[in-house]
Amino acid sequence: MFHRMTSSVAALALMAGTAWAAPDAITLGMVLEPPNLDPTAGAAAATDEVVYANVFEGLTRFGSDGAILPALASSWDVEEDGKVYVFHLHPGVKFHDGADFTAEDVVFSLDRARAADSTNAQKVLFEGIESVEAVDPETVRVTLRAPDGNFPFKMAWGDAVMVDAASASDLATKPVGTGPFQFGNWVQGDRIVLNAFDGYWGEKPALKTATFRIISDPTAAFAAMMAGDVDAFPNYPAPETLAQLQADPRFKVLVGTTEGETILAMNNTQPPLDNAKVREAIAHAINREDIVQGAMFGYGTPIGSHFAPHHPDYVDETGKSAYDPEASKALLAEAGVSDLTLRLALPPPPYARRGGEIIAAELREVGIQTEITNMEWAQWLETVFKGGDFDLTVISHTEPMDIDIYARPDYYFHYAKPEFVALMDQLKATTDPAARSDLLKQAQDMIADDHVNAFLFQLAKTGVANAKIEGLWENAPTQANDLTKVHWID
Incomplete structure (x- = not known):
């Protein structure tokens, strides 16, 4: 039996004297297919989007x-x-x-x-x-x-x-956890199915089945919503169509915050990016507002460091890397750099592909050429994140409170300045809230002053759902599609 019932079908059912029964299944769209389903053995946010709080x-x-x-x-x-x-x-x-x-x-x-x-x-x-x-x-x-x-x-x-x-x-292909849903099946490139676990120890979910459909193309995502092929798209990839969906009574649009700091990451060990003046020049060449408007259609908050604006300890560092092409050119001249060509690796998400094109055009205005490589997710993880074989890349870090990654010497952008490492060590040993707040502010100052990366914007969570669905997260404190409270209403 088809698991959704449109408002017109529901009306016919009521006219016929039968009560509308809330469905017990849901189909969700997601942009990226997980490389595996083991959240303890990989860095892909897409894995947690399927299994966090559901399977594990x-x-x-x-x-x-x-x-x-x-x-x-x-x-x-x-x-x-x-x-x-x-x-x-x-x-x-x-x-x-x-x-x-x-x-x-x-x-x-x-x-x-x-x-x-x-x-x-x-x-x-x-x-x-x-x-x-x-x-x-x-x-x-x-x-x-x-x-x-x-x-x-x-x-x-x-x-x-x-x-x-x-x-x-x-676990990579046969995840076994303790959660309210158990793994059903995975059709590579198409869908992942979860089924309610009858033996769950806690409160049973309202849903019996959840299907995650892999739809990477923004146009296809919009078409799938309009056709009812998916019931919700928690991280909707086509913000340019949100106004149209919001005007349609069949849908509701959910706009919230995420922990996703979107950055132009730079390989700090790769000359001339090992020179802070060159990194600063790149940062000044980029107009954040162009990225937010052109790649995200206005959804996103400009940032100047690797820290979420909604956090109480956030420091607005955007002034240190404000859009200033002339300053960018002067810094490149000071660094003795000219005729520079850098490799720009772009993973699949629309914010990266769209944003990368805008960044390339703005870097070209200050004399920096880019060689763009569009990568699939698995290729990006292997080549850029694990292998560190890149100059520039655009990525959103969706893990919560992850400024400590700048202290890791083997992390893909290779910063790990000794003073920053010492700061993080001090933070770990500090329990006083006021002292921790001060250390976090110092950390933001340091990575902004060193222009470790070019910080772009905080990723907004823009979701779309059937108007009869309740319980989806509006905000994203972690990368998850928690289905434990999701249900259909009349």
Whole structure:
């Protein structure tokens, strides 16, 4: 039976004397296909967009407002001034394959994530762990090397979800978690299907089936919404058509915030980008408003550092890299750089492809040529993110509060200035809120002053949904399409 009922069909049903029954299935559109379905072994946001809070759960989780909530841990005690965390687990939790979830699975999951051979993209979340001990089947004691008031936040990331040793090696294509939905099937290049898990330990979702359709082309995304082929597009890729959809009573448009700092990333070890004057010249050559209007049709907030404007510790650094082509030319002359050609790698999202073309044109105005390479997502991850083989690239970093990536020496834009590393080390050891706020502001100042990257805009969350759907996230405190509260209304 076709799982959606249009308003006209509903009207006919009422005229015939039958009540309208809310559907129990949903089809969502998404732009990027995940390279795999294991959130603990990759950096792709598209993976979490399918599995976070749906298939996999952690000890804690992000709420729709960014709050840190209990998940598999019903509560936790903080001991020794934040050096020890004792997590109390929900009883009776099972994995989708029927295996019991116990404290031993927490020990396995955290030890696996922090192991020397771990492929976890966020190993930094676990590096402060000294030991993990199963006190009893429902109690876990985590001892840290130093106090960390931010540890429950770290455990809420998709990279920190709990997995079972028996199924861990196959999670990329056969994900097995404890969440309200279990993996159904994956038709490569087309769709991923999740089904409600009858044995779920918590509140059962209203939906029985969720299908994620892969639709990368903005025109096709609009056509799919108009035709009813998808019920919602939580991260809608065609902002130029939002006004048309908003005017149509069949749909509602959801506009919120994300943690996505969109940047023109620069390879800081690649000459002449190892020269701060050249990086500053590039930053001054770019008109952020042109990018926001031309690539995002007005949806986006200009930023001058790697920090979300909605965060209380945000510092407006945009003045340090304001659009100034003449200053850009002067800086290039000071650096002794002329006839410069740089490689610009662009992943698939429309903000990158559209924004990249605008950036290339503006760099050309100050004498910098670019060689554009449009890459598929897997190619970008392998060549740019893992391999560091690039000069420039446009990407949105959607992880929450991730300014610490600038302290990682092996991170793809290769900054890791010793003074910045020291600042992050100090932040980790600091629990006083006022002192942490000051350190975060210093961090924003430093990367803005060094023009590590050209900071463009904070990605807005623009979603479209059937007007009868409730429960989708308006904001995106993490990269997720949490379906636990999604339901249809009459």
